[in-house]
Amino acid sequence: MPMAGDGRTILLSQDVWNSSRLRQTYPCLYSFAKKEDCSLAEYLGNQNLEENFHSPLSPEALEEYLELCNFVNLIQHDGRGKDKWIYVWGNDNFSST
Numbered sequence: 001m002p003m004a005g006d007g008r009t010i011l012l013s014q015d016v017w018n019s020s021r022l023r024q025t026y027p028c029l030y031s032f033a034k035k036e037d038c039s040l041a042e043y044l045g046n047q048n049l050e051e052n053f054h055s056p057l058s059p060e061a062l063e064e065y066l067e068l069c070n071f072v073n074l075i076q077h078d079g080r081g082k083d084k085w086i087y088v089w090g091n092d093n094f095s096s097t
Contacts, residue, residue, distance in 0.1 A: 003084040004077030007040030012072075015085075022068065029064035032057055040083075043072070 001017065002010040013023040013030055014037060023030045032053040035042075043052060049065065057065060 001086050002040075003086060004040055004075055005081035005083045006079060007044060007077055007083060009083045010040040012038050012040050012043045017071075022071070026064035026068055028058060028060040029053065029068060032061050040075070040077070044077075047072070 002015050004010055013033065014021060017025075030036075032055070034052060034054060038052065046052065049055060049057070053061075053065065
């Protein structure tokens with residue numbers, strides 16, 4: 001699971017958050033994504049709908065977008081330092097360069 005520092009090396013839709021990828025959690029929404037490999041830092045830097053997703057969204061995708069916004073608001077990040085990952089198979093963690 002990623003732990004955000006500056007968010008530059010964490011991929012919002014591709015990395016595993018709470019045992020699943022957001023791409024799998026919100027499949028309708030991510031069918032509208034403008035960039036598949038958007039980092040957390042990029043997403044937070046331009047967090048409006050039109051910059052990250054093609055519009056208009058379907059009703060299902062809009063519902064998923066609102067859920068994603070709630071999820072992203074819960075991510076704790078300090079905007080500095082290195083991103084880290086904690087693996088489910090042990091206490092070792094990896095930090096980005």
